[in-house]
Amino acid sequence: MDYHPIFTVVCAHYAQRDYYVEKVVFESLDKISDKPMLIHWASTKKDVFIIGLIATAIATMWIAFHHLKNRLIGLLSHYTFFNQALTYLFKIEVAKQTGSNADGNLVRVKGDSAFDYVQPGDDSSPLISYAxxxxxxxxxxxxxxxxxxxxxxxxxxxxxxxxxxxxxxxxxxxxxxxxxxxxxxxxxxxxxxxxxxxxxxxxxxxxxxxxxxxxxxxxxxxxxxxxxxxxxxxxxxxxxxxxxxxxxxxxxxxxxxxxxxxxxxxxxxxxxxxxxxxxxxxxLPRWSEEQIAGLLDSRINQDENFTVSFEGLTVPKQWDNDSESEEDRAKQGFYRILWHYSDGNPTVALRFFRFSLKRNKETGNVVVRLFHAPESEELDKMPKPMLAILRSIVQLESASPEDVSDCTQLTISEVIGTLRYFQSRGYIDWNEDKARISDHWFRHITNVLDRQHLLVK
CATH class of the missing domain: 3.40.50.300 (P-loop containing nucleotide triphosphate hydrolases)
Incomplete structure (x- = not known):
């Protein structure tokens, strides 16, 4: 018959295709956790005669596109503005999901207890390759x-x-x-x-x-x-x-x-x-996302009595994250948010990592949930003399009222009144009769001063 040779070629091609399908295309698909419905359909039809050819072609094209996308994102990730934009959009989505899934059984781990789970650094802490x-x-x-x-x-x-x-x-x-x-x-x-x-x-x-x-x-x-x-x-x-x-x-x-x-x-x-x-x-440069992630990982207590879990932390899909488990994806996404908020500052990242620890009142387990960053509209609307006082404290690190008065040319009574105002809102702490920007508000205050062109970060 006229169709016999064609039928023979199709059968031969189908036979030759088996090894390639099993060992390359669909094994590669198994390593990717998030796949569209069409690819799930292709995986179920890979052994069906004739239709398997179509399924293989679809799977091959999707894998090629997937790797090309990751390659492109990897190249763009060398540019800070791209990483910051991607993380900003990711953070907005996480905040939406977190707000809609609040858990009343969770309470924040406060005070020195947080250091039992995310340990402070010392001379024996692992060194992160930096600078x-x-x-x-x-x-x-x-x-x-x-x-x-x-x-x-x-x-x-x-x-x-x-x-x-x-x-x-x-x-x-x-x-x-x-x-x-x-x-x-x-x-x-x-x-x-x-x-x-x-x-x-x-x-x-x-x-x-x-x-x-x-x-x-x-x-x-x-x-x-x-x-x-x-x-x-x-x-x-x-x-x-x-x-x-x-x-x-x-x-x-x-x-x-x-x-x-x-x-x-x-x-x-x-x-x-x-x-x-x-x-x-x-x-000294800002820390990269990988450096921040390495630091945070190294500070998590490995003791069984102080385990930290990322389970239940809701994160949206990330284009450049192919981690196999949901918890790993949640952890990497959370580290990315910390890197973005801290602007590459490891001390800020560690502080808000500890600030994100929650304890389940029923089980006692400690889990990570998205932190609520401090915000204050009044700082952006604050008069310039008050912002000048904040800038002087940032520059001096620790400043007495007399030092601030000398640097800002404001009267000592104006300075003391403003410092009391800042203290009541938690913007500053006192150390040896000198004011210091609090760790909790440091990043937000420096961002405000930067936007007001009073400080270059």
């Missing part, structure tokens, strides 16, 4: 035998302290010294430096210089939180200049590195002119 290029560049100046003074600057909580300790651990040809600059300022810093050098607390500036000049030991001195030596006003760099000159006058191959918060460094950079010259200034 490799910056560390390498700083090492060229600080780990040699030549005198140098460098600066590390970044947003509060971005990881400057850990970076300083990493550099100190690398020092082989110098005695490492770490000093956290005291809130009291320059004179108290001299006391800490003298003690670290093995001198008496009352040692004068001149004697410290003489000791450094005559010392056979080369020192690598890391001074953390040097923004405490800076005040955003006329003459506000004097203490930083004095301390820098002290180290330069030692005339030996001593090296030093200062960490200064970014908000304060902007003032230093504009005001220093030629009076403050540093060998290198390293600007």
């Amino acid at each position: 490799r290029d910056e560390i390498q560049q700083l090492s060229k100046y600080l780990l040699t035998n030549s005198p140098a003074i460098c600066v590390v600057t970044g947003e509060r909580g971005v990881g400057a302290t850990r970076l300083l300790t990493q550099i100190l651990h690398k020092a082989k040809n110098a005695e490492p010294i770490y000093i956290n600059c005291p809130i009291a300022g320059y004179q108290e810093l001299l006391v800490h430096l003298a003690v670290s050098l093995g001198l008496e607390e009352e040692t004068s500036e001149v004697k410290i210089i003489n000791h450094l000049r005559k010392s056979d030991i080369h020192y690598l001195i890391a001074i953390d939180n040097c923004q405490r030596l800076v005040k955003p006003k006329v003459g506000g760099l004097n203490d930083l200049i004095r301390f820098t000159n002290l180290l330069r006058r030692s005339k030996q191959s001593h090296r030093a590195v200062f960490s200064i918060e970014k908000a304060s460094w902007r003032f230093v950079d504009r005001a220093r002119g030629e009076r403050l010259l540093f060998d290198w200034v390293a600007f």
